[in-house]
Each structure stands twice: as structure tokens, then as C-alpha cells.
Amino acid sequence: xxxxxxxxxxxxxxxxxxxxxxxxxxxxxxxxxxxxxxxxxxxxxxxxxxxxxxxxxxxxxxxxxxxxxxxxxxxxxxxxxxxxxxxxxxxxxxxxxxxxxxxxxxxxxxxxxxxxxxxxxxxxxxxxxxxxxxxxxxxxxxxxxxxxxxxxxxxxxxxxxxxxxxxxxxxxxxxxxxxxxxxxxxxxxxxxxxxxxxxxxxxxxxxxxxxxxxxxxxxxxxxxxxxxxxxxxxxxxxxxxxxxxxxxxxxxxxxxxxxxxxxxxxxxxxxxxxxxxxxxxxxxxxxxxxxxxxxxxxxxxxxxxxxxxxxxxxxxxxxxxxxxxxxxxxxxxxxxxxxxxxxxxxxx
Numbered sequence: 231x232x233x234x235x236x237x238x239x240x241x242x243x244x245x246x247x248x249x250x251x252x253x254x255x256x257x258x259x260x261x262x263x264x265x266x267x268x269x270x271x272x273x274x275x276x277x278x279x280x281x282x283x284x285x286x287x288x289x290x291x292x293x294x295x296x297x298x299x300x301x302x303x304x305x306x307x308x309x310x311x312x313x314x315x316x317x318x319x320x321x322x323x324x325x326x327x328x329x330x331x332x333x334x335x336x337x338x339x340x341x342x343x344x345x346x347x348x349x350x351x352x353x354x355x356x357x358x359x360x361x362x363x364x365x366x367x368x369x370x371x372x373x374x375x376x377x378x379x380x381x382x383x384x385x386x387x388x389x390x391x392x393x394x395x396x397x398x399x400x401x402x403x404x405x406x407x408x409x410x411x412x413x414x415x416x417x418x419x420x421x422x423x424x425x426x427x428x429x430x431x432x433x434x435x436x437x438x439x440x441x442x443x444x445x446x447x448x449x450x451x452x453x454x455x456x457x458x459x460x461x462x463x464x465x466x467x468x469x470x471x472x473x474x475x476x477x478x479x480x481x482x483x484x485x486x487x488x489x490x491x492x493x494x495x496x497x498x499x500x501x502x503x504x505x506x507x508x509x510x511x512x513x514x515x516x517x518x519x520x521x522x523x524x525x526x527x528x529x530x531x532x533x534x535x536x537x538x539x540x541x542x543x544x545x546x547x548x549x550x551x552x553x554x555x556x557x558x559x560x561x562x563x564x565x566x567x568x569x570x571x572x573x574x575x576x577x578x
Contacts, residue, residue, distance in 0.1 A: 238299040238368040241514055241548050242431060242470040242493050250539065250547045251299035252571050253370070254564070256554030257292040258304050262561060264291050275320040276312070279305050282354040289359050293367060295561065296568040299548075300368040300431075301359060303424065305352055307374030307435055310413070310420060311383050313348040314340040330386035332394060334405030337412070345416055346423060353427040360428030371429030373421050375436035375475075376413035376454040383409070392441050399450060406450075414454050418461035425466050433472040433495065434458065439485075440477015440497075447481050452489055459490035472516060476553065483508055498552025502541040514546035519567075521551050527563035535567060539574050 237251040259265055265288050272278035279285060289304040308326055312318040316339070317329040331337060346353075360369050374382075382388070384395035399406040421432045439451045459471050474495035475485050486494050486509050496505055496517030509515055523534045538549065549571055555564070 236299070236366055236368045236430075238548060239430060239470070241546050242472070244514060244546050246545050246547070249572065249574060250543060250549045252549035252568070253298040253300040253302065254292070254551050254555050255302075256556075257296075257298060257302065257564075258288045259555055260557040261555055261559040261564075262291055262295070264288075275306070276309075276318070279309060280351040282351050282358055285352075285355040286358040286362060289355070290362055292564075293363065296564055297364075297572075298367070298568075300370050301363050302370040302372060302433070303352070303356055303359060303429065305355070305372070307372070307379055308382060309349060309352060310373060310379055310416060311340075313345050314342065314412075314416065316340060316383060325388050326382060327387050328382060330394070331383050331409065332398060334402065334408055337405075337408055340412065342412070342416065346419070349420065349423070353423055356424050356427035356429055368430045369428060370472075371421060371424030371432045372435060373417045373432070375434045375439070375451065375458070375473075376410045376417060377442070377450045378436045378438045379413055379417075380406075380409055380450075381438045381441075392438065396441075396446075399446060403449075410450060410454050414457045414461070418458045418465075421458070421462050421471075422465045425469050429469075431470045431472065432462070433474060434491070436473070436475045436478075438477070439475035439481075440479060444481065447478070448484070451475060451478070452481075452485060455485070455489040455491070463490070474516075486512055493546075493548070495550065496552060500552070502538055506541050506545070510542060510545055510547070514548065515542060516548040516550045518550065518552040521553055521556050521559070524551070524559045524563050524567060525556060527560060527566055531563060531566060532570060535570055536574070539571075543575065 237247050241247055241251050268284055268288050272281055272284050285304045289301050293301055308318055319327050381395045470492035472493045472495055473489055473491035476497040478485055493514040498518055498520045500518055505515055523531045
């Protein structure tokens with residue numbers, strides 16, 4: 231099937247759609263009872279990520295309910311440091327816990343040998359998903375961008391102040407840069423391997439891009455992204471890359487201009503009118519409904535979604551959230567949104 235027959239890929243190619251294609255970040259997740267059943271069957275979260283059969287099943291679950299235009303591989307951005315040998319656990323209600331890497335000397339604990347072998351279950355899931363999704367549905371691979379992955383690796387988990395990772399980056403930029411260089415190399419190769427297995431586009435999640443001031447943003451977010459895109463494109467020149475620098479604010483502008491990404495994901499705080507005027511004139515945009523509108527449902531959901539559609543519709547655009555679906559989201563509200571998106575613009 232050609233890109234023109236897959237609305238999601240056609241939009242990424244810069245073509246406006248009568249009905250904007252849609253998918254949702256974290257569309258496979260705890261808000262779905264069928265996901266919770268599979269998660270219980272798998273055991274731990276990492277067990278689910280590394281089980282190709284179960285990862286395929288949870289990837290397909292939202293497609294069966296809502297007929298999104300794209301599936302996204304079910305995995306986690308932290309499989310990359312895990313594959314490099316960093317100890318990782320997921321504790322229910324507490325999020326990820328990693329054995330921190332906080333100096334250039336501690337980088338010696340990380341090993342590139344066997345990286346792809348440890349990720350073979352992920353690549354096998356990609357192959358299975360590609361063979362199972364509908365013909366008009368695209369498959370998205372993904373990875374965390376180096377800055378965001380480094381935040382978890384250095385902090386040892388989530389953070390509010392990011393004092394450890396910023397402190398290392400500011401105090402010892404050469405040592406911290408060695409970690410970023412390693413992540414640039416393995417992330418580009420990881421994304422390319424997902425495409426080799428069947429992914430048709432990839433997204434770079436930079437969830438903590440917004441915690442850096444402008445100079446460090448350029449050094450630790452923009453430049454590593456640019457290098458990944460260049461290395462990836464040398465291997466897969468026609469495969470589009472979506473960048474998602476959450477919280478970047480006005481720095482979305484330079485990210486769109488200089489990172490090399492083919493499309494840009496907008497977080498909830500980005501004003502649609504500004505993004506349409508400043509970003510969408512240069513590349514396709516994706517976003518940016520507040521996930522809490524999905525929790526709320528009803529008229530509030532409808533009004534917010536229609537506002538986004540009115541601003542971005544008629545030009546290259548993919549409807550999505552400004553961040554992921556939250557666990558308390560009623561599944562029927564996602565169905566409301568899917569119905570509205572499939573009916574637009576006739577319903578206006």
C-alpha cells in the first residue's frame with residue numbers, strides 16, 4: 231500500500247487531508263481494561279515490553295476499539311539504557327528506578343556489546359505488529375531523545391528539579407557529552423533497526439526538553455536530535471521523523487528549523503494559532519489536545535477538539551494529544567473523540 235493510501239503517512243509527506251489522521255500518545259495503556267488484563271498476565275512492565283506476543287496484543291487493542299490511523303509500538307524509552315546494561319526496575323505507583331550514572335567514570339558500566347541482541351524482542355514485536363495492523367494503518371517506532379533518557383539515567387528515575395543531570399551537564403560538559411554521544415549513536419541505530427523490522431515512521435520523545443534554558447537547550451536537545459536525524463536519514467532517507475520536544479515553548483521555532491525532523495509534535499501549552507502561523511507553514515504538525523479534556527468528555531472535549539481542528543485543518547496535520555492518555559480516562563470518551571474526528575468537517 232502506498233503512502234497516499236495511508237492517511238497518516240500522507241500527512242507526514244506534507245499533504246493536507248480532508249479528515250486529519252489521528253493517533254494518541256499512550257493510546258495503549260492502563261485506561262483500557264483489556265490492557266490491564268494483559269499487563270496482569272505478563273507480570274512486570276518490562277516483561278510486557280520484552281514479550282513480542284503480548285506487546286503486539288496491547289498495541290492492537292486501541293486500533294480495534296477506535297480505528298486510529300497509526301499504531302505505535304508498545305515499549306518504553308528506557309529499554310535503551312537497560313540494553314546498555316543499566317539496572318532498571320518499574321515499581322507500581324512509583325515509576326522507573328535506575329542505578330544512577332552520574333560521572334564520566336561511571337559511564338564504564340555501560341556496554342554497547344550485545345545492545346541489539348538484548349532488544350531483539352522489541353524488533354520481533356515490530357515485525358508482528360506490522361503484519362497484523364490494517365492495510366491503511368501506519369506503524370510508528372519510537373525512542374526517547376538523548377536529553378530525556380539521560381535525565382532518567384542520571385537522576386535514577388523521575389525528578390522535579392533535575393538537579394543531578396543539570397549539575398553534571400553544567401559542571402562537566404565534556405563528561406556529560408560522552409553520555410549524550412553514546413545515546414545519539416545507539417538511539418539512531420535503534421530507530422533504524424525498528425524500520426528494518428517494519429516501522430514506517432519514528433518519533434523522538436524529548437519529554438523533558440522544556441526544563442533547559444536556551445543555551446543548554448541548543449546543546450543538549452537540539453544538537454543531539456539533529457545528529458540522530460542525520461545518522462538515521464543516512465540509513466533510511468525516505469522515512470519521516472517526528473520530533474516531540476515537550477515544554478520547549480518558543481524554542482519550538484528553532485527546533486522545527488534546525489533539528490531536521492520532518493514533523494513536530496506540539497505539547498498542550500503551545501498556542502495553536504501561533505503554531506499554525508510559525509511552524510505549520512514549514513512542516514506538518516501533530517497535536518495538541520489536553521489529555522484532561524479526554525478525561526472530562528462531553529461538550530468540553532468537543533469544543534477543545536473542534537478549536538484545534540479549525541486552526542490546523544486544511545493543511546498537513548495529525549490530530550493527537552499534547553501528552554499521553556492518562557490512566558483515569560474513560561474509554562468511552564476516547565470513542566467520542568474518534569467519532570468526532572472521523573465525522574469532521576461534515577459535522578461543523
